[in-house]
Amino acid sequence: MSRLFIAEKPSLGRAIASALPNPQKKDQGFIRCGNGDIVTWCIGHLLEQVEPDAYDDRYKKWNLADLPIVPEQWQLRPRKTSSKQLTVIRKLLKEASSIVHAGDPDREGQLLVDEVLDYCKVGKRKKEAAQRLLISDLNLPAVKRAISHMRSNRDFIPLSISALARSRADWLYGMNMTRAYTLLGQKAGYQGVLSVGRVQTPVLGLVVRRDEEIENFVSKDYFTLDALIPYQESIKPFDIVAKWKPSEACEPWQDEEGRILNRKLVENVAQRITNQPATVVKSEQKKSKQFSPLPYSLSSLQIDAAKRFGMSAQQVLDTCQSLYEKHKLITYPRSDSRYLPAEHYAQASVVTQAVANNAKELSEAVKNANLSIKSKAWNDKKVDAHHAIIPTPKKASLNALSAFEMKIYSQIARQYLMQFYPEAVYAESKLEFDIAGGLFIAKGKQLIEAGWKVLMGKSDNEDSSIDTVPALPKSTVLTCREGVIHDRKTEPPKHFTEATLLQAMTGIARFVEDKSLKAILKETDGLGTEATRAGILDTLFKRQLLTRQGKSIMSSGAGRGLIHALPKESTFPDMTAHWEHQLQGMAEKNQAYSPFMQALEQRVTSIMSNVKVNAVPESLRSLPKVERPAFKRKKRSYSKKPKKSS
DSSP states (O other), rough: OOOEEOOOHHHHHHHHHHHHHOOOEEEETTETTTTEEEEEOOOOOOOEEEHHHHHHHGGGGGGGGGGOOOOOSSOOOEOOEEEEEHHHHHHHHHOEEEEEEOOOSSSSHHHHHHHHHHHOOOOOOHHHEEEEOOSSSHHHHHHHHTTTTEEEEEGHHHHHHHHHHHHHHHHHHHHHHHHHHHHHHTTTTTOOOOOOOOHHHHHHHHHHHHHHHTTTOOOOEEEEEEEEEEEOOOSOEEEEEEEEEEEEEGGBBBBTTOOOOOHHHHHHHHHHHHHHEEEEEEEEEEEEEEOOOEEEEHHHHHHHHHHHHOHHHHHHHHHHHHHIIOOOBBBOOOOOOOBOOOOGGGGGHHHHHHHHHGGGGGEEEHHHOOOTTOOOOGGGOOOOSOBBBBBOSSSOOTOOOOOHHHHHHHHHHHHGOOOOOOOHHHHHHHEEEEETTTTEEEEEEEEEEEEGGGGGOOGOOGGGGGOOOOOOOOTOEEEEEEEEEEHHHEEOOOOHHHHHHHHHTTGGGHHHHHHHHHOOTTTTOOSOOTHHHHHHHHHHHOOOOOETTTTEEEEEEHHHHHHHHOOHHHHHHHHHHHHHHHHHHHHTSSOOOHHHHHHHHHHHHHHHHHHHHHHGGGGOOOOOOOOGGGOOOOOHHHHHHHHOOO
16 A cells, blocks of 8 residues: 655655655655655646636637636646646556645645646545645654644645635636736737736735825824923932823814814913812723733734844745755744644743754743743644744754844744743833813833843833833822923825735735725735735736835836726725635635635626726826836736737
8 A cells, every 4th residue: 555645845745755664766756665655746836727718719819809708617737847747746646545635734735736636637535535744844753743643635625625716716807807907008008018916906006095195195283282290209200291181172173083283272271280280080000911922924924024124025935935945944934823733832842942052142042931831822723734933843053044044033933932931011000180170191101020021122122111100099189380282293104114015914904995894804814825925015016016115115107007097996905805705714614616706707797898898097098118027927828918909
């Protein structure tokens, strides 16, 4: 009885083979092991969606009259670069008595191998008996442990269906929308490709709207008032700073955010409170605890690395892939989870020892870690196919890592070590004063036990600037010395940066217009997936729809023209967030494939009908010229330069 392991990549295949019996015989595209098991691998996706002209030859020409293109029977074809490996796998599948699916532990990894099994027409019985191997750490003990804990591949069919729906929906929407708007641009004299995608276009829309909001922003003057209340403590006197909270009677002079726009009103209140009694009408003191942040998912790591090191999302992903595949120092990086399986807790000692060896600056942090502390990160209920990114028990040789690799490894390791430190404890105090009939509030917060925050650098800690507010009993009477008026101006929002745009993509609920959709979105829903967000941003830069100015990310003229030409729904994240919600529903077995695809087909058909009857949008008539190489992209016909329709 021989098992055939099909890994996603050669590096994973080699790691699996190393955990199986010797002697091993390496062959072209596979490894034969001593017990008869065979390990082979894909090279990413071996199959791809066919071009439209595979469905009908007339689609070689881009023509509005032919849209929408909706395949009746979806077809895949071998990628040119990997057809040889597909032949190897097809032959091995016929020999093997059983199959082990060893794709990466996410929905794309699930589909990647499942679609090969379908394409190679594996028999129903053999396919149903296939097992699923989930590997998130390429080191030998972890791989052996994973092989001893395999599950039925049938458990993961919903993940495959979700990935399949995403792939087909992206083709259907991107292919038709790109052809339609490129042809409209052509009518207006623009010769480039106007690429539209269900994720990239709402991201572009976010940036365009932010840029235009900044450009159209008109600053307003507003005023705040602080009451300075001297307080004599045993050590040294200081002023309690209490902020004025305007009453309802002030509403006519306030904007929608409650800011006072009339200086004379504030001056009047300042005069009234000078040298007047300040009576404590409410006093609250409490201790609050702040638990350590959870270990990293890919997006949370990309956000922190952008803030701390100025690294792009793609740089972080590439660095993580190297740490995972080449150095084997971290677990599977394309993870959207921030939790860990309970069984991982037993490895804490060897993992922290490896951290002390690999990142010398953390050796003191390892020494002071309390491994009996178990943070809320260890939670089996929150972990399915993959878990948070953490260090592995492997010890690296000195100087083995590049500067970027060292930075990212240390960041991941520090976040892991935080799980073995106590919570940070604050003393919080709040006083409400009545001064001449007005309400003034003073809030203070002091860090009294640093806990996990000792691992944070000074730049990451913002606790030093918090006001001190004494614990005064109710009815205490002090004297307000004076009121200090602050002249302020409303400020425009800031341009997106790599970090804030990634935050927007992961926490997309903040940007959706539909309130009912906002309610159903979980915090983890977002634009794109952990694995694709970096590539989406990269694509928008390459296509010159986004540009960089220092750390700021801004839209180009072509980007704006396209956003203003498209239907509003295509440029907002609502539609995409709704897609992601349904795709997640498919993965969790509470959403069906067919209704999702039928609704999308109807919507694309409707958009195409409108494009055909409406005039060329004005915003496409003055698009700047774009260098053609920026639009070259292999394999998908909706990214090639179209043939003019006759």
